[in-house]
Amino acid sequence: xxxxxxxxxxxxxxxxxxxxxxxxxxxxxxxxxxxxxxxxxxxxxxxxxxxxxxxxxxxxxxxxxxxxxxxxxxxxxxxxxxxxxxxxxxxxxxxxxxxxxxxxxxxxxxxxxxxxxxxxxxxxxxxxxxxxxxxxxxxxxxxxxxxxxxxxxxxxxxxxxx
Numbered sequence: 337x338x339x340x341x342x343x344x345x346x347x348x349x350x351x352x353x354x355x356x357x358x359x360x361x362x363x364x365x366x367x368x369x370x371x372x373x374x375x376x377x378x379x380x381x382x383x384x385x386x387x388x389x390x391x392x393x394x395x396x397x398x399x400x401x402x403x404x405x406x407x408x409x410x411x412x413x414x415x416x417x418x419x420x421x422x423x424x425x426x427x428x429x430x431x432x433x434x435x436x437x438x439x440x441x442x443x444x445x446x447x448x449x450x451x452x453x454x455x456x457x458x459x460x461x462x463x464x465x466x467x468x469x470x471x472x473x474x475x476x477x478x479x480x481x482x483x484x485x486x487x488x489x490x491x492x493x494x495x496x497x498x
Contacts, residue, residue: 373448377488377493380446381486384486387442388497390423390441392462394425394442395463396464397425407469410426410427410463411462412441412462413427413461414461417432421446422435423443424439425439430473449487453479458479482497
């Protein structure tokens with residue numbers, strides 16, 4: 337008689353394979369999380385740069401016909417709420433991102449925490465020549481130094497906007 341040949345994997349072989357896969361997963365998970373955080377920071381930086389471009393374009397477009405002699409009225413304002421960025425043509429009524437508000441022209445939700453001029457809620461106002469100017473919106477005074485910091489997990493990026 338011919339002896340039957342056993343086919344398949346033994347329980348020991350399956351357990352060793354699963355243990356190796358779990359070890360690889362435990363080693364690789366922190367790298368994947370770091371990669372995801374880095375991608376979020378880079379995407380948020382790109383959105384911030386896009387917001388600055390929209391701010392400058394809106395300020396130079398001067399849709400509200402702000403006179404160059406008017407040093408108290410901005411032509412455009414970039415608002416950061418910590419999780420959102422938005423651009424208004426003219427001064428917004430409050431420091432928030434409301435697409436239904438008068439003058440709202442651009443907005444983006446960002447995936448990394450953002451601080452402008454060392455504050456989570458901040459704004460940057462520009463006159464009709466694209467130069468930053470001081471402006472008070474409620475109790476917040478818009479910064480003119482234009483520094484930023486983006487953070488998510490252990491990843492961060494910082495610099496000065498121009």
